[in-house]
Amino acid sequence: MLRKCLIANRGEIAVRILRACRELGVRTVAVYSEVDADARHVHLADEAVALGGAAPSESYLNADRLIAAALATGCDCVHPGYGFLSEVETFAEAVIAAGLVWVGPPPDAIRRMGVKTEARALIQKAGVPLAPGFQSDAADDAAFLTAAGQIGYPVMVKAAGGGGGKGIRVVYDPAALAESLAAARREALHAFGDPRVYLEKFIERARHIEIQVFGDSHGNIVHLFERECSAQRRHQKVIEESPSPLLTPELRVDMGAAAVEAARAVGYVNAGTVEFIAAASGEYYFLEMNTRLQVEHPVTELVAGLDLVKLQFAVAAGEALPFTQADLMQRGHAIEARLYAEDPRAGFLPATGVLLRFLPPTGLGVRVDSGVESGDAITIHYDPMIAKIIVHDSTRAGAIRRLDAALRETTLIGTTTNLGFLRALVNHPAFAASEIDTNFIERHLDELLPSDDLPLPDAALIAVALSDLSSGRTAGSAQAANDAPGDPWALADGFRLGRGGTP
Structure with missing residues (x-):
């Protein structure tokens, strides 16, 4: 079993990996740039190591410093998350050469699938449909x-x-x-x-379907069903869901088998995603393979009942997959929406600023993966994602209603976000009817853009501050309680032994 992990990432995915490690009893080492010194993932980790300047090249993309940090803190493994160096085969090779376990696929698989022309040639030989x-x-x-x-x-x-x-x-x-x-x-x-x-x-009115695959070092490879990512803007995913309303049971089996063959063609181990473009007629074609954990992996976790990050650690430690394809099934429907600090009315430009107040939604069937909390800043240096809001229900219609309610409940003061845009998309009749294709947002953008947001009056901001004072809660106390469930010291509610909370 692995003992101590350096998480070579930041933000939401770093927090997600930290939580999995906590449940596994694996100690954690966070890394941070100078602007992330007070970031949430830094506070949650057992240890933290400064890497350098804000520029990714000086911090999260600096392979030598990451490996040095892992060795200096006694780590036995490195998890890259997604983005940054997660799909750089030379980094994976350097991690392994340093005597550390790489929590990801073999470097050769990363390389072969990373060059799209080489990947197409491999896929063609494997008999997977190609456009x-x-x-x-x-x-x-x-x-x-x-x-x-x-x-x-x-x-x-x-x-x-x-x-x-x-x-x-x-x-x-x-x-x-x-x-x-x-x-x-x-x-x-x-x-x-x-x-x-x-x-x-180019397939017009195409649907984007991806299949989650998982392999171990014992030769076992399975698929964990599909996610539909057709709601996207400029090739960037906005909303993901599973099961896909497009797929029949027969097409689901066929695409799943094709994804497994694609993974087998490169001797794939650990988590990966095989992406396809599908036509409304049911024809589908290989698009690419992502040799890492996907941003939208929670969608699969909710319908498959699995923790993919914990499974990554188990496979990296040499364990066999604890199930076969026949053991797996989809349960209910899950949808994820990506909440960003961006201005839809200004071409979705990033909107930097301090999150004066961020209250994520809660409730049955609602999950929020986030790397920030009230008081944190969205900077120009990194991806402006605030959170992933994921819901699960027994039916697609129920999941859509639950997602809309969760978005409506989300409170965020301090910067412009795409929250109104997400609600408009989720409530569009075409989304309910599953008539979204990869160019739908571009064609209907005027319908999806929220009206100009009016600035919050000073009275509203004062009310928020007074609410905090009267409740005795700090801005991050609710999130802190989430991070340490059952720990009374994680809730800053003014409690004192033998007395009530401070007024």
Whole structure:
């Protein structure tokens, strides 16, 4: 069993991993940049190590400092979370070379699936459906133009060396292809250090379906069913749900088997996700494989009844999966919404500032994964996610109602958020009818944008402050109690032995 873990990340995912470690009895070491010294994940960890400046290159992307911190604090494993270095095979190799356990997939699997053109070739050999495309490192623009004509417009120009929506252009007209190739190459070089691109047929009104897979070092690989991520903006997911309303039982089995074959093709171990693009007709095509834990993994946890992070540690320690495919089933319906500090009316630009008051929703079937609390700041340095709000109910309709209620209950003062946008999307008739495709938000953006938010009057802010004083609660006391359930000292309610709370 692993004893002590360095968590090579920050924010929400660091807190999520910390909680799993606490339940497993694994001691934790957090890392932080200079602007994160007072961050929530730092306070929750058993130990914390400063990495350097706010810039990711000086902190969360500095592999040498991360490994040095793990060794100096006596860790025996490293969990990368998602983002930052989680899909960098050289970091995984360096962790293993230092004598530490890497809580993730083999470095070779990361490398082979990380180069999208190589991944397509592997997937094709495995017999997994692929969208028509063209890839060649030596081809000039003329060859790409010819290939696009053979594939049929519209086509997508995609970065070979990355993902996350970067380096992608959709081309409807041959006259625009050369410019799109150049733009995608520039963006890919800047984002991934690799200017190579390839073509893929663009499926209009497509649905984005991903399959969670899990493998162990004993040769077992299973899928944990699907998540639908069609509600997205500029290739960035907004809402995820499981089960997918699109899939029939037969299609679910077929796609699950295809995902397992894709994972088996690279000898996959630990948590990963195989992503597909699906047409309304039921045809589906391999999109990419994410060789890490996904942001939206709680959706799978709620319908499958599993803790994926704890399972990651077990597999990394050499244990076999404690179930077979036949043991698994989906229960109920789960939906996740990503709450961001961003301004939908200003092109979703990040909205920095201090969270003067953040009260997440609570209640039966409501889960909130967050790395911030009242008093924390959203800065320019990192992703402006505030929280993931996840709900579970017995039916999809019930889950939608529960999510809307949870969003309505969420209180946040101090910065602009996408809360109104999320509520508009969840309440749109097309969402209820499961008619959302990957371009729905772009087509209907005017319907989804909230009206201009009126500034809160001073009286409202004063009322919040007086409420805190009269209740004897600090801004973070509710969250602190959440982090240490059953611990009376975690609740700052003014309690004193032999006396009532302080007024």
